[in-house]
Structure formats: structure tokens, C-alpha cells
Amino acid sequence: xxxxxxxxxxxxxxxxxxxxxxxxxxxxxxxxxxxxxxxxxxxxxxxxxxxxxxxxxxxxxxxxxxxxxxxxxxxxxxxxxxxxxxxxxxxxxxxxxxxxxxxxxxxxxxxxxxxxxxxxxxxxxxxxxxxxxxxxxxxxxxxxxxxxxxxxxxxxxxxxxxxxxxxxxxxxxxxxxxxxxxxxxxxxxxxxxxxxxxxxxxxxxxxxxxxxxxxxxx
Numbered sequence: 201x202x203x204x205x206x207x208x209x210x211x212x213x214x215x216x217x218x219x220x221x222x223x224x225x226x227x228x229x230x231x232x233x234x235x236x237x238x239x240x241x242x243x244x245x246x247x248x249x250x251x252x253x254x255x256x257x258x259x260x261x262x263x264x265x266x267x268x269x270x271x272x273x274x275x276x277x278x279x280x281x282x283x284x285x286x287x288x289x290x291x292x293x294x295x296x297x298x299x300x301x302x303x304x305x306x307x308x309x310x311x312x313x314x315x316x317x318x319x320x321x322x323x324x325x326x327x328x329x330x331x332x333x334x335x336x337x338x339x340x341x342x343x344x345x346x347x348x349x350x351x352x353x354x355x356x357x358x359x360x361x362x363x364x365x366x367x368x369x370x371x372x373x374x375x376x377x378x379x380x381x382x383x384x385x386x387x388x389x390x391x392x393x394x395x396x397x398x399x400x401x402x403x404x405x406x407x408x409x410x411x412x413x414x415x416x417x418x
Contacts, residue, residue: 201225251383254278269299272387273306276362285360286312287351287376289367289390296366299387311358315346315368348372352379365389367396 203225213220219228228235241248258266258274266274276284284303288296293314300310322345323329333342346369355363360382365373367390377384394400401410 201230203227203230250279268387269302272364272385273303273308275385276308277306279362281308281361283309283311283359283361285355285358285363285382286310287348287355287363287365287368287380288312288314289346289369290314290316291392292367292388292390292396295388299364299366311355311360313351313354315348315351315372316344317354318347318350320345320347346372348376349379352376352381356381 201224204223205227208220208223208226210220213226214228220226221229224230242252243249254275257278258271262271262274286296286300296312300312303310321343322332323343325345327345331342348368351368352363352375356379363376363380363382363384365376365384365386366388368376369390373386388396389398390396391398391400
């Protein structure tokens with residue numbers, strides 16, 4: 201049985217240090233060997249020990265009060281990182297520039313790579329031509345492919361110690377993360393319909409009606 205923690209009121213169980221005995225597939229009941237393996241890694245893997253410690257300190261220090269960028273800065277400082285890479289979407293260049301300026305004020309070295317670097321045509325990557333985006337006047341806007349592979353390789357070449365994703369497309373963010381030598385955190389998740397706040401749709405009746413309509417159309 202696979203875990204389905206989304207069906208459990210976790211705040212009444214694991215958050216309070218106990219399993220949910222009413223659920224047969226509670227991981228704490230079903231997979232105690234995994235919980236033991238995880239605990240062993242927390243105790244023996246030096247990198248996991250350090251990242252867990254720093255992340256927990258930051259969570260407690262800035263809970264509710266700090267924005268994610270402040271969390272990121274404090275985490276990088278705690279880990280001793282000095283060189284940070286930004287893998288950003290061309291549509292969020294202003295946000296990437298502002299992020300870089302703030303990081304530099306905190307004495308970090310900043311490298312950045314735009315998603316369209318390399319100017320590879322989508323058609324050269326076997327993307328069907330009908331998925332080229334055009335303006336209302338017919339001007340081709342999206343014939344150049346995003347290039348998360350080169351973003352990762354360029355930041356690897358720069359020997360960044362931590363990389364931040366700023367608005368990479370779903371899927372391209374996965375490719376970038378797979379190829380990045382440095383640890384990766386997402387600073388901004390792209391969602392053009394909800395000013396880059398993907399959770400917003402979950403809090404609205406619009407979200408319910410949108411997905412209900414979407415499912416009916418399938």
C-alpha cells in the first residue's frame with residue numbers, strides 16, 4: 201500500500217509524535233524500516249545533517265515573518281555558500297535582476313543564465329511547429345526553445361555552490377535540477393495566470409470550477 205498522507209489530519213498524529221493507527225498505510229506503521237533508514241541518514245550523512253540543522257534553524261527563526269528570499273539568504277549563509285547561480289525565465293528577467301542585486305548586497309557572488317541562451321529553435325528539437333507562440337499580430341514570440349540543459353552546464357562550469365530557479369517552466373525545471381552539480385532551490389515557481397503563486401488557485405472557487413470544467417472536457 202502506498203502512503204496517502206493527504207487523507208490524514210497529520211497535525212493530530214505525526215506532528216504530535218504518533219502514527220495514525222486508523223490508517224493501515226500510515227508510513228510510520230507500514231514502513232518502519234524506511235523511517236529507521238531516514239533517521240540513520242540524518243545521523244550519519246554529514247551534508248544531510250548540516251542542511252537539516254540549518255533549514256530547521258531558519259524555519260524557527262523566520263516563521264511567518266520572513267519572505268522566501270530571506271530564508272534562502274540565511275540558508276546560504278548558514279551553509280557557507282558564497283557563489284550562487286540563478287537559472288531564470290526570460291519573462292522574469294526583472295525579478296532575476298532584483299534578486300541578484302539583493303544577493304550581491306549580502307556579499308554573495310552571483311552568476312545567472314537566461315532560459316533562452318543558445319537560441320536553439322524549437323523545431324530543431326523536434327517540437328511541432330504549431331507549438332510556436334505568436335503575438336496577436338502574427339509575430340513569432342516563442343520559436344526559440346528554453347535551454348535548461350545549457351543553464352545547468354554553464355552554472356556547473358562557473359562552479360556555483362547553490363542554484364536558484366526563477367520561473368523555469370514545468371519540466372524544464374526538472375531537467376535543470378537533474379543536471380545541476382550544485383544543490384537547487386526554487387525561489388519563484390512560474391504561474392502566469394496567478395502572478396507566480398501556484399497555490400492561489402487552491403484557495404478560490406475559480407480553481408474548483410476551472411478544474412471541474414477541464415475534467416468534463418476530457
